[in-house]
Amino acid sequence: MERIEVNARGCAHCAEKAGTSRREFITASAASAVAALLVAACGGATGATGVTGPVSLSVKISNYPALANVGGIARVDTGGSPVAVVRTGASTFAALSLICPHFGCTVGINGRAFLCPCHGAQFASTGTWIGGQPTTNLAAFTTSYDATTGVLTIT
Ligand code: FES
Incomplete structure (x- = not known):
């Protein structure tokens, strides 16, 4: 399996910025669940929507x-x-x-x-x-x- 570099927080998007395309990343991970976990590690983001959870x-x-x-x-x-x-x-x-x-x-x-x-x-x-x-x-x-x-x- 190809080695994929991600940033210290496991951010797939930041890996893309570093030269690994998202497609390569997901293909190499061989499981979309893994990709989803890494995206979640980026800070709980849901992409460019800026959705945040409720606070109290x-x-x-x-x-x-x-x-x-x-x-x-x-x-x-x-x-x-x-x-x-x-x-x-x-x-x-x-x-x-x-x-x-x-x-x-x-x-x-x-x-x-x-x-x-x-x-x-x-x-x-x-x-x-x-x-x-x-x-x-x-x-x-x-x-x-x-x-x-x-x-x-x-x-
Ligand atoms: S500017 Fe890209 S995550 Fe903040």
Whole structure:
């Protein structure tokens, strides 16, 4: 069987970018189930749709120093689907999925914006795509902030 190189995360798409075509990859694997497993290892992506699973998080804002000021961004997930919170005002917040809508890599926080390490998609703090690899915007979740308790609920 032909040896197929994939990236450290087993991403078949990234293997394609490295010179192995998807067709070669799937043929060599001799089982579509194997290919599906590798694609899933890329970050749970479902291709370019940017579909993310539902989240249900309660975040104590004071636990994240980066959220002390308007414009601050912090990653707040605790092992589940990667989620970032952006402080948009004194008592308003946005919550964004960090699953890249291009092909499912985990997007990183880059100052007051976001950058995907896989193919370079860039997103504003609003989640709007602003450059690099063309794709759609980051998915946004619904937020509800209780100023009395300082807890942000993300659903
Ligand atoms: S996965 Fe390709 S730019 Fe993010």
